[in-house]
Amino acid sequence: MIPGMGAVATTFVAGVEAVRKGFATPIGSLTQMGTVRLGRRTESRAPKVNEFVPLAGLNDLVFTGWDIFEDDMYAAASNAGVLERALLDQVKPFLSSIQPRKAVFDHNYVKRLDGPNVKKGKNKMDLVEQVRQDIRDFKKSSGASRLVMIWCGSTETFIEQGPAHQSVKAFEKALTQNDESIAPSMIYAYASLSEGVPFGNGAPNLTVDVPAMHELSRRNEAPICGKDFKTGQTLIKTILAPGFKARLLGLSGWYSTNILGNRDGEVLDDPGSFKTKEESKLGVLEHILQPRLYPELYGNIFHKVRINYYPPRG
Structure with missing residues (x-):
C-alpha cells in the first residue's frame, strides 16, 4: 500500500511487474540479488537473501495506493518519464489496473502541489478512519494475508515535535x-x-519519529522504519564519508547539490519542504564523521545542501 503514486512508486511497481514477466532484471534489489554468507569464506556457501529468509515472492505481491491526482499507475508512470516507453507498454495492462484511492492531503503541508482526488472529513480523526477502512477493504478484496504501507509521498513542510506527539492519548486528542x-x-x-500494518517512511518527514508512533507500534506489534529513501545525494555521502573517516582524512567543507525533476523537485522548491529535507541531509555527515571525537579533522566543516528543481524533460 503506497501513499503517493508518483515517479518513485510507479517506477517500483512497474519494475516488480517487469521482473515478474521476465522483461527485466531486479538490479539494485538486495532481496532479489543479494546473498548471505554462511560459515567461512572458504566454504563458498552464499545463498540468495530470498532463498535464505522466508520473504514473500514477487509473484505474491499486490498493490494499491492513494494519490491526489486521478491518473492510474500507467498514466502516472508515463507522465513521470522515468522508464522507457517500450518497457512501460509491456506492463501497461497491470499498471492501468491500479487506480488511486482518494488521498489525505492538506495544501498547507505541501505548498507546490494540489489535486482533485482528495478525501474530505469533519476532522483528522475522521480521515484516519477513512484510511483504516481503505486498508480493510484492500485486504479483503486482494486476498492478501499481510500488508505493509510505504510512504512514497512528498516531503512535507518542516514540523518540530510537540505536545501532540508525546503519547497515543495526546495524539488522538489532537486528531x-x-x-x-x-x-x-x-x-x-x-x-x-x-x-497492525508495518509502516515505512520514504521521506524525511517527522511522521513516525515521535513517541506516540513508537507507543502505537509497540502496542500493536507493527514495525516502523525509514527516514527518507536516501538514494541520491545522501547515498553518495554515505559511501564517501566512511572512506574518509576510515583513513582519518580531514574535511573543511562539503557542498551537496541535487537537480530534481517531477513532483519531488517541484515540492522541494518550497522553502518549508526543503528545510525538512535539509535537516535530514545535514545530519548524515555528523553521524558518520563524529566531529566531537575528531575535532581536528571534522570539527569545523562547512556543509551546504542545495536542491534545484529542473522540470522533467522525458
Whole structure:
C-alpha cells in the first residue's frame, strides 16, 4: 500500500511487474540479488537473501495506493518519464489496473502541489478512519494475508515535535482537534499502525519519529522504519564519508547539490519542504564523521545542501 503514486512508486511497481514477466532484471534489489554468507569464506556457501529468509515472492505481491491526482499507475508512470516507453507498454495492462484511492492531503503541508482526488472529513480523526477502512477493504478484496504501507509521498513542510506527539492519548486528542502539528503522513502512519500494518517512511518527514508512533507500534506489534529513501545525494555521502573517516582524512567543507525533476523537485522548491529535507541531509555527515571525537579533522566543516528543481524533460 503506497501513499503517493508518483515517479518513485510507479517506477517500483512497474519494475516488480517487469521482473515478474521476465522483461527485466531486479538490479539494485538486495532481496532479489543479494546473498548471505554462511560459515567461512572458504566454504563458498552464499545463498540468495530470498532463498535464505522466508520473504514473500514477487509473484505474491499486490498493490494499491492513494494519490491526489486521478491518473492510474500507467498514466502516472508515463507522465513521470522515468522508464522507457517500450518497457512501460509491456506492463501497461497491470499498471492501468491500479487506480488511486482518494488521498489525505492538506495544501498547507505541501505548498507546490494540489489535486482533485482528495478525501474530505469533519476532522483528522475522521480521515484516519477513512484510511483504516481503505486498508480493510484492500485486504479483503486482494486476498492478501499481510500488508505493509510505504510512504512514497512528498516531503512535507518542516514540523518540530510537540505536545501532540508525546503519547497515543495526546495524539488522538489532537486528531479530533485538527491540530496543525499532525501532517497527512502522520494520519497514514497512525491508520496503518492502528490496523497492525508495518509502516515505512520514504521521506524525511517527522511522521513516525515521535513517541506516540513508537507507543502505537509497540502496542500493536507493527514495525516502523525509514527516514527518507536516501538514494541520491545522501547515498553518495554515505559511501564517501566512511572512506574518509576510515583513513582519518580531514574535511573543511562539503557542498551537496541535487537537480530534481517531477513532483519531488517541484515540492522541494518550497522553502518549508526543503528545510525538512535539509535537516535530514545535514545530519548524515555528523553521524558518520563524529566531529566531537575528531575535532581536528571534522570539527569545523562547512556543509551546504542545495536542491534545484529542473522540470522533467522525458
